[in-house]
Amino acid sequence: TTIANLALRLFDVESGRVLLDGNDIRTLTQGSLRQQFGVVSQDPMLMHRSIRDNIAYGKPGSSEDEIIEAAKRASAHEFIMGVADQRGRK
Structure with a gap:
């Protein structure tokens, strides 16, 4: 620090x-x-917004494809889609 x-x-x-x-x-x-410099906190934090908004925060005006690509590169896309599928079934 x-x-x-x-x-x-x-x-x-x-x-x-x-x-x-x-x-x-x-x-x-x-x-x-x-x-x-790029700083990545050791404590993950999400703003009180959608996951999409959290991903797009670093690049305002991101296209949907860019957001999906960022999620894939962070190894989060599969998890996000799994959560979305579960919510759709409820």
């Missing part, structure tokens, strides 16, 4: 330095740093 917070400049280094490709991160903007 500390390394991630330092790398994203959520707080600055108090002593020493953190280098990214040989550059002191204090010389880089937060925006440029955040474009270089």
